[in-house]
Amino acid sequence: MSGPTIHDVAKAAQVSLATVDRVLNNRGGVSAKAEARVRAAVAQTGYVRNLAAANLSRRRVYRFCFVVPSGDTGFVALLHAALERERARLVEEQILIQIVPTHAFDVAGQVAALRDLDCDALAIMASEAPEVQEEVDRLIASGVKVVTLVADLPQSGRACYIGIDNVAAGRTAADFMGRFLGEAGSILMIAGSLSSRDHMERLMGFRAVMMERFSHLSLLSAVEGNDDADTVERLVMAAMEDQPLVGIYAIGAGNRGLVRAVQKAGSKPVTIVHELTLVSRQGLRDGAIDLVLDQDTSTAVTTAVSMMRDLTEGREIAVGSGRIHLNIYSRENI
Amino acid sequence: MSGPTIHDVAKAAQVSLATVDRVLNNRGGVSAKAEARVRAAVAQTGYVRNLAAANLSRRRVYRFCFVVPSGDTGFVALLHAALERERARLVEEQILIQIVPTHAFDVAGQVAALRDLDCDALAIMASEAPEVQEEVDRLIASGVKVVTLVADLPQSGRACYIGIDNVAAGRTAADFMGRFLGEAGSILMIAGSLSSRDHMERLMGFRAVMMERFSHLSLLSAVEGNDDADTVERLVMAAMEDQPLVGIYAIGAGNRGLVRAVQKAGSKPVTIVHELTLVSRQGLRDGAIDLVLDQDTSTAVTTAVSMMRDLTEGREIAVGSGRIHLNIYSRENI
DNA sequence: AGAAAAATGATTGACGTACCTCAATTCCTA
DNA sequence: TAGGAATTGAGGTACGTCAATCATTTTTCT
Numbered sequence: 001m002s003g004p005t006i007h008d009v010a011k012a013a014q015v016s017l018a019t020v021d022r023v024l025n026n027r028g029g030v031s032a033k034a035e036a037r038v039r040a041a042v043a044q045t046g047y048v049r050n051l052a053a054a055n056l057s058r059r060r061v062y063r064f065c066f067v068v069p070s071g072d073t074g075f076v077a078l079l080h081a082a083l084e085r086e087r088a089r090l091v092e093e094q095i096l097i098q099i100v101p102t103h104a105f106d107v108a109g110q111v112a113a114l115r116d117l118d119c120d121a122l123a124i125m126a127s128e129a130p131e132v133q134e135e136v137d138r139l140i141a142s143g144v145k146v147v148t149l150v151a152d153l154p155q156s157g158r159a160c161y162i163g164i165d166n167v168a169a170g171r172t173a174a175d176f177m178g179r180f181l182g183e184a185g186s187i188l189m190i191a192g193s194l195s196s197r198d199h200m201e202r203l204m205g206f207r208a209v210m211m212e213r214f215s216h217l218s219l220l221s222a223v224e225g226n227d228d229a230d231t232v233e234r235l236v237m238a239a240m241e242d243q244p245l246v247g248i249y250a251i252g253a254g255n256r257g258l259v260r261a262v263q264k265a266g267s268k269p270v271t272i273v274h275e276l277t278l279v280s281r282q283g284l285r286d287g288a289i290d291l292v293l294d295q296d297t298s299t300a301v302t303t304a305v306s307m308m309r310d311l312t313e314g315r316e317i318a319v320g321s322g323r324i325h326l327n328i329y330s331r332e333n334i
Numbered sequence: 335m336s337g338p339t340i341h342d343v344a345k346a347a348q349v350s351l352a353t354v355d356r357v358l359n360n361r362g363g364v365s366a367k368a369e370a371r372v373r374a375a376v377a378q379t380g381y382v383r384n385l386a387a388a389n390l391s392r393r394r395v396y397r398f399c400f401v402v403p404s405g406d407t408g409f410v411a412l413l414h415a416a417l418e419r420e421r422a423r424l425v426e427e428q429i430l431i432q433i434v435p436t437h438a439f440d441v442a443g444q445v446a447a448l449r450d451l452d453c454d455a456l457a458i459m460a461s462e463a464p465e466v467q468e469e470v471d472r473l474i475a476s477g478v479k480v481v482t483l484v485a486d487l488p489q490s491g492r493a494c495y496i497g498i499d500n501v502a503a504g505r506t507a508a509d510f511m512g513r514f515l516g517e518a519g520s521i522l523m524i525a526g527s528l529s530s531r532d533h534m535e536r537l538m539g540f541r542a543v544m545m546e547r548f549s550h551l552s553l554l555s556a557v558e559g560n561d562d563a564d565t566v567e568r569l570v571m572a573a574m575e576d577q578p579l580v581g582i583y584a585i586g587a588g589n590r591g592l593v594r595a596v597q598k599a600g601s602k603p604v605t606i607v608h609e610l611t612l613v614s615r616q617g618l619r620d621g622a623i624d625l626v627l628d629q630d631t632s633t634a635v636t637t638a639v640s641m642m643r644d645l646t647e648g649r650e651i652a653v654g655s656g657r658i659h660l661n662i663y664s665r666e667n668i
Numbered sequence: 669a670g671a672a673a674a675a676t677g678a679t680t681g682a683c684g685t686a687c688c689t690c691a692a693t694t695c696c697t698a
Numbered sequence: 699t700a701g702g703a704a705t706t707g708a709g710g711t712a713c714g715t716c717a718a719t720c721a722t723t724t725t726t727c728t
Contacts, residue, residue: 002393002395002428002713002714003395003425003428003430005713005714005715006714006715007714015676015677016676016677016678017677017678017679018676018677018678018679019675019676019677021715021716021717022675022676024715024716025715025716025717027717029674029675029676030675030676031674031675031676031724031725034675034676048425048426049426049714049715050390050426050428050713050714050715051386051426051427051428052385052386052387052389052390052427052428052713052714052715053386053390053683053713053714053715053716054714054715054716055386055683055715056384056386056387056390056682056683056684056685056713056714056715056716057682057683057714057715057716057717058683058715058716058717059336059682059683059684059716061336061337091337091382092382092383092384092385093385093386094336094337094384094385094386096337165667168666168667169667171666171667172664172666172667174666175664175665175666176664179513179514179624180513180514182516205666209666290513296659325630325659325661326667327659327661327662328662328667330506330509330510331509332502332505332506332508332509332539332543333499333502333503333505333506333660333662336683336684339683339684339685340684340685341684349706349707350706350707350708351707351708351709352706352707352708352709353705353706353707355685355686355687356705356706358685358686359685359686359687361687363704363705363706364705364706365694365695365704365705365706368705368706383684383685384683384684384685386683386684386685387683387684387685387686387713388684388685388686389685389713390683390684390685390686390712390713390714390715391684391685391686391687391712391713392685392686392687392713393686393712393713393714
């Protein structure tokens with residue numbers, strides 16, 4: 001009923017269990033000839049290690065840690081919800097998930113959170129500050145496997161980045177913006193912060209496609225909304241006073257303010273925002289928002305967990321396998 | 335290091351291991367009092383069963399079967415590739431995946447494939463024929479858990495459908511089509527088969543939104559391409575001879591023919607197709623195709639497996655949890 | 669040939685759970 | 699209060715693998 005076991009392999013290779021074990025767990029002290037026979041027997045019998053039994057035997061418990069910004073609204077709230085769901089699901093598979101909330105721009109706090117961490121692997125969403133990257137590299141040096149989540153730390157030695165391709169996201173936004181807009185006009189770009197890599201990358205991609213293919217549209221210089229609804233609202237209102245807007249690309253958070261501003265506007269600009277939250281979902285329904293580009297938090301979390309497992313298990317991970325699909329929502333497919 | 339075990343629970347409840355076992359696996363013969371103490375101890379210690387150990391002990395092997403159409407091009411090829419990948423990955427978790435290829439419209443063959451099936455759970459993509467549904471119900475009655483994949487069998491007792499919302503897909507296609515098109519004109523809709531539910535649902539959704547919101551565009555009556563490239567090419571050419579086309583919505587397979595036809599056309603219609611394959615990917619790059627609506631085969635397969643596991647494990651599955659996200663690809667986010 | 673080194677076999681005890689048997693204890697009812 | 703039934707305890711074996719130890723055999727080198 002069940003598949004072949006090491007006993008079957010030993011029998012097929014005509015060696016003892018001990019030798020099979022030595023080969024399979026490369027403990028050394030096996031002649032080339034014997035090793036070859038074992039490997040042949042493995043291939044012949046189709047033996048595959050029973051992971052459950054192996055983990056049980058070596059009493060392995062995966063201890064994974066997520067260091068992510070806290071917050072009870074918007075994207076981070078969704079992320080936390082997804083984390084909690086995964087945590088509950090994974091307990092009975094002997095995967096313990098520890099969630100360490102930090103504050104979004106508090107570098108010192110993030111470093112402190114990393115300082116005394118005890119786990120096999122870490123998924124981190126934090127500032128791209130040298131101090132943080134240093135601390136990450138220290139963890140890596142001490143044997144912790146690290147992946148970055150949503151926000152990359154490219155200067156660090158992280159094994160992989162899990163999140164969307166932000167340049168492609170920006171390019172996609174521009175593509176749709178351009179196609180939706182027939183006539184010429186001005187487009188406003190609002191980033192959360194101009195010093196955050198992901199926002200800059202989105203901006204870059206957006207600008208590039210706009211210039212390549214939709215040169216009849218003019219881009220206003222990008223403004224900084226600080227992921228804050230009131231600031232965003234103020235900025236949008238101000239821009240609309242200066243000139244009519246045909247499009248708005250909102251790169252960061254604070255969409256509540258954006259929706260308010262758009263609803264007060266005379267003519268509705270084509271509005272593209274990031275992250276499907278309660279607010280942006282409602283915006284799509286109302287028609288205040290035309291398109292939402294989203295990275296699904298559940299997918300991000302499960303991908304992270306599976307990556308962390310592969311890494312601690314010593315498996316190779318394919319390049320680019322951390323890429324998360326960019327979800328595109330219009331009013332018809334929420 | 336590891337979590338609490340049944341031993342800890344027994345100690346906490348001040349009962350024997352046997353009693354804990356009786357409660358946990360409800361074997362009966364336990365007094366209400368004792369049971370309450372055990373349950374309290376479980377809650378108090380935070381005990382969670384070690385699934386790996388449990389499965390090892392009861393030498394459980396999940397045997398999952400996929401009955402899906404064969405084919406070495408397009409969507410089904412991708413599906414098979416995804417299946418193979420999953421199969422390889424899941425062996426060491428004691429999940430055996432059997433893949434039973436059938437022919438797309440061969441109802442008798444599909445029924446035969448279902449006839450002598452020996453597995454714990456089944457994922458099926460087949461014709462919505464009464465004979466098939468009957469056979470499915472027979473399997474369900476005999477204890478096999480069944481989910482439908484990509485194509486639903488709503489009349490059967492399947493536990494859940496795994497795939498996209500086809501009506502929403504059609505509506506989304508129309509939404510983008512309408513937004514991309516400024517001026518009036520004719521739109522051609524090509525289905526694979528007008529008697530296949532998923533295609534009809536897409537058509538329905540497309541039509542509905544077109545009529546609701548883009549009444550300046552006129553819909554030609556839908557034609558049947560039989561998922562065949564040559565047929566599709568011929569149909570598109572013929573339609574373009576009758577009148578200029580501003581848009582094409584291709585619902586089924588055979589996109590190779592569509593691309594050929596579009597490339598020969600004088601003015602390029604806005605073209606939206608389904609499923610990201612080699613052909614449609616290249617079409618996006620070339621500009622022959624404007625948008626691809628896709629259901630990711632990997633996601634479908636992994637979702638199916640996780641559903642099947644939950645079902646055989648006797649876990650509740652949330653309604654609508656089989657819904658797969660509709661991926662939208664433009665040239666910028668392939 | 670003899671000693672050292674290398675390779676191999678045999679065996680054992682975990683890991684946490686399931687499932688079974690047999691004996692001992694408690695409970696209820698006539 | 700005896701008798702039977704229900705409940706509980708104690709203990710064992712198994713699952714497949716890992717990680718040891720120790721004894722034995724084979725090979726290698728001088």
